[in-house]
Amino acid sequence: MKYKIVLLLITLAMVASLLTLACKEKKMELRSPAFADGGVIPEKYTIDNGFDKAISPPLEWSNVPAGTRSFALVMEDLDVPPEYGRFIHWMLYNIPQEERSIAEGDIHDNAQYIPNSYSGYGMPQFECYGPPWPAGPHRYQFTLYAMKVELVLTPKSYDDLMASVGEYSIDSATLIGVYGPAKTPQPGG
Numbered sequence: 001m002k003y004k005i006v007l008l009l010i011t012l013a014m015v016a017s018l019l020t021l022a023c024k025e026k027k028m029e030l031r032s033p034a035f036a037d038g039g040v041i042p043e044k045y046t047i048d049n050g051f052d053k054a055i056s057p058p059l060e061w062s063n064v065p066a067g068t069r070s071f072a073l074v075m076e077d078l079d080v081p082p083e084y085g086r087f088i089h090w091m092l093y094n095i096p097q098e099e100r101s102i103a104e105g106d107i108h109d110n111a112q113y114i115p116n117s118y119s120g121y122g123m124p125q126f127e128c129y130g131p132p133w134p135a136g137p138h139r140y141q142f143t144l145y146a147m148k149v150e151l152v153l154t155p156k157s158y159d160d161l162m163a164s165v166g167e168y169s170i171d172s173a174t175l176i177g178v179y180g181p182a183k184t185p186q187p188g189g
Contacts, residue, residue, distance in 0.1 A: 026063040030173035041177035055105035071095035079138040
């Protein structure tokens with residue numbers, strides 16, 4: 001009898017463990033059909049295609065956490081020399097909660113754009129890759145934030161957006177693409 005009770009308890013514990021694992025949410029994922037994480041960004045998305053012809057790459061995301069009300073997206077050059085400070089190429093917020101992608105060349109009219117004072121362009125569009133300092137490959141990090149609110153106050157800068165992200169983000173995902181003279185894949189992050 002004791003043997004059967006012990007076996008039953010062990011079986012119940014195993015079933016409970018399996019159910020716990022199955023119920024855990026997967027981490028949100030961000031990817032592009034145009035390049036792999038850590039891979040080379042194709043030329044048509046870079047300044048090599050012409051400054052006025054470069055287009056934003058397609059992006060897709062999945063495993064969105066429950067409670068997401070909007071998304072924010074930031075694209076940053078991780079390899080800018082320190083004397084130039086932070087170099088942000090693209091910032092969007094209030095991407096609708098039902099969206100799971102941004103099409104190639106789409107600056108996403110359903111979201112709000114933050115003019116980019118950090119890169120010096122300040123244009124309401126995607127700002128292509130292609131650093132003026134050819135020191136080597138540059139990693140461009142796309143970070144998508146799942147937000148538990150739609151932002152009511154308009155962020156005016158990267159710092160403003162990050163303050164809201166710090167307060168309202170419930171998950172994030174990153175994707176890194178490489179551009180540069182070597183044009184070789186690099187380790188992510």
